Each structure stands twice: as C-alpha cells, then as structure tokens.
Amino acid sequence: MTSATIALPRERYKSEVRAQILTGARQIFVHEGYASFSLRKLAAQIGYSPAAIYKHFKSKSEIFDTLAEESFAALTRASSSVKPIDGEDPVDRLKRGIWAYVNFGLDNPDDYRFAFLLTPPGADKPPKPRAAYSGLRDRVQKCIEAGRFASGDPELMAQSLWAAAHGVTSLLVQKPAFPWVGKRRLITRVIDSAVGGLLFENQ
C-alpha cells in the first residue's frame, strides 16, 4: 500500500480507489473516446499498475457496466427531477420531463452512449425493472386521471413515449453530422406527436 494518507479505514479506502477508477475511466472515455480506452491507460492515469484494477473490478467490462448503470441512473434522474409547477397541466409537465430527458442526452452524449448504445458482449444485461422509468409512468397516470389522456394501459403509453424520446436523442447523438432539419424543431415535432397521440381528443 503506497498511499501516503494515514489511518484511512480499510473499507473506506477501498471504496475511494474504486471511485478513482470510475472517474478516471470516465475522463478517458470523454476526452479520448471509447475506442482508445485501455486498462493500462486508466492505470497510468490514476497512478496504479494495471493489475491493481483487478482487485476492485473483475474485468474491463465490469467497469464498463458500472459506468453504464451510473449513466442510466443520471439520465432518469435528470428527467424525473423536473419540478412541478403549481396548477400546471399534467400534459405540459409530462412534456417538460421528456424534454429534460432529451436535453440530458444531448448535453451528455457520452452518458447516453453508455446507457444505450454500447452493450459490449451480446449479453442481455440485467433488465433494470420498470423502476427505471417509473417517473414517466406516474406522470402518464396523472394525465389519464385528469382526463387528458384516453384511458388505457399507462405502461404502454410510457414505453411509447420513451421510444420516441430515445429515437430522437440517439439519432442526434449518434449521427451529429447528418443534415438534421433543426434540433429544436425536430424534438418538438417528435414529442408533440408522441404525446398528442395519447390525448383524449385524438381518441
């Protein structure tokens, strides 16, 4: 143990190194890109030998999966943390949540890629339960209760909204060079359609 810090309880020390590894990894991903990430670079950056990392993670892809989970969590947090305005139309509130989701993706493309676009082995990752987008479903429920949405399966509605939001976001993140018609216009159009299709008036 080469650490100069004194008397740091073992357990706490370990979790700090773990955190170092994760933040170091994220840094490399962000400014060097996914392709040029390597365990050895990571080890160098945080000042340990490559082998040391294996005392904290059992493989490169475990680091990777951890980052993906964190990113996924950050994403859903971003969208579910939009504060309700008093007396706000539940549909508007729902839309603002979706906007927050999309904006988070555009502002943090690396996180978005982590969360969705990179599933290194063909493995079916543990399907994070519906808790993942429970906020979305709750807000959909509110719209139904307020009579703004036609009655029906809120689960289905929430998933369809998620699909639409994910669609724009991932296209914009993944193909930034494409001649998009204008980000804001496009996002607005997609969200309006996806939400509009659930409105009571449109049966």
Next chain:
Amino acid sequence: MTSATIALPRERYKSEVRAQILTGARQIFVHEGYASFSLRKLAAQIGYSPAAIYKHFKSKSEIFDTLAEESFAALTRASSSVKPIDGEDPVDRLKRGIWAYVNFGLDNPDDYRFAFLLTPPGADKPPKPRAAYSGLRDRVQKCIEAGRFASGDPELMAQSLWAAAHGVTSLLVQKPAFPWVGKRRLITRVIDSAVGGLLFENQ
C-alpha cells in the same frame, strides 16, 4: 497466389476475395458477436493470412464501415420496397413502409446494430445524403398532396417519423430482456402517434 481456380481474370478475382472477406466478417459477427470478432479469426475462416486482408481493406474499421453501409442500404431498401396497393390511402402506405422498416430491424438485429449502434471511433461518418430516406420523404409528400397531412416541411415530418421508428426498433433490438409491454402493441402505438401527429385533423 494459391487459388486453385484457373484463369479467373485478375480484377474479378480480387472483387471475389473482397466479397469473401465481407461475408466471412458478417458470419463471425452474427454467430460470435461483435466483441469476439478479430481480423485473425476472419483470416482463418476464409483461409488466408491476416496480412492478406490488407490488400483489400486498409484497416479493420474499413471492413466495418463497409458492412455498416451495406446494412444501412438493406434497411432502407426493405422499407422502400413495400409495394403500393392500388387506390390505397397514402397514409396507410406510409405506415406500411414504417412497419417494414421496424420489422427489418427486428428480423435482422445485427444489421440494425451495424447501421446505427456501432460507431467505433468518435468519427462523424460521411453523412449519407438525404437519399437515405428519400422514399420516406416522398411518401410523406404524397400524404401532404392528398390533403391528409397538414401542409408543412416534409423533411421535418420525415425525420420525425424516422426518429420514432428508430426509437422503438433500437430499444427492442438493444434491450430485448426488458419487460416490454408487447412488441406489436408498442410498435403500433408509436407509429400511430408519430403519423397521427401529422394528420390534418390534428392540425
């Protein structure tokens, strides 16, 4: 040249080896997964030395990009090749095209991943011009002309439809283990909303 074939014109021979490489690569990707693909495995499979491949492609990622383009082309072909039924409502025709797109993605998940989900370096790939989804835009145009869609920018409409279609498809392809509410129902919901939002009646 170890080939036993006789008198195959040079040029033609070369393009055949090139094809061998590509189909070999696809095979490995499909039944061994992206992660475990390697040039050496590919070389072994097609019976050449690893170095030989470099006479046909200048790098691994060039092979990769070629496959991605092929997949992208196959995808757009699948969606634009739905035959029009005589006297069919242009909106129905549009929907069938989108369905074909989504179905192609679900039936050929590897192609879909190639086309969208894997951009190995951070490079902005050459943005295939709007020709990519020109079929989609044309059909949108038809809906406008028929007075079924509100007048507006067909480019915007086409892109919003693409975003929605891509959203469902990529989620279903990428997270098959997630407790989806039912593929057909979900796809129907997404397409109906995305198209419905463009209808004249819904302004």
Next chain:
DNA sequence: ATCAATAGTGAACGTTGTTCACCATGTGAA
C-alpha cells in the same frame, strides 16, 4: 522473354486484457 504490378506469405512490432507469484501493510486474536 522480360518485366512491372500485385495478391499472397511469415515474421515481427507494439499494445491489449488478464493472470500469476509475490510483497507489504493494516487488523484482530492470542
């Protein structure tokens, strides 16, 4: 018959993820 082009080769390079035997320290029991 000759000769330039070029599809093929094997060997080597540097780098990767991962494992191994080993070392050094902090912790808990004696």
Next chain:
DNA sequence: TTCACATGGTGAACAACGTTCACTATTGAT
C-alpha cells in the same frame, strides 16, 4: 506485544490483437 491472516499493491509474463514489413510468386502487357 506478537503473530497470523487477509488483502491492496507490484512486476513479469501470457496469449491474442491490429498492423507493417520484406519478401515471393503469379499475372498480364510489352
């Protein structure tokens, strides 16, 4: 205090990777 143990650290090694190199052998035009 002493001792054993668990454990976070190390460097060296492994096999496999993408890529390059000097080279060979065949093709096809002159």
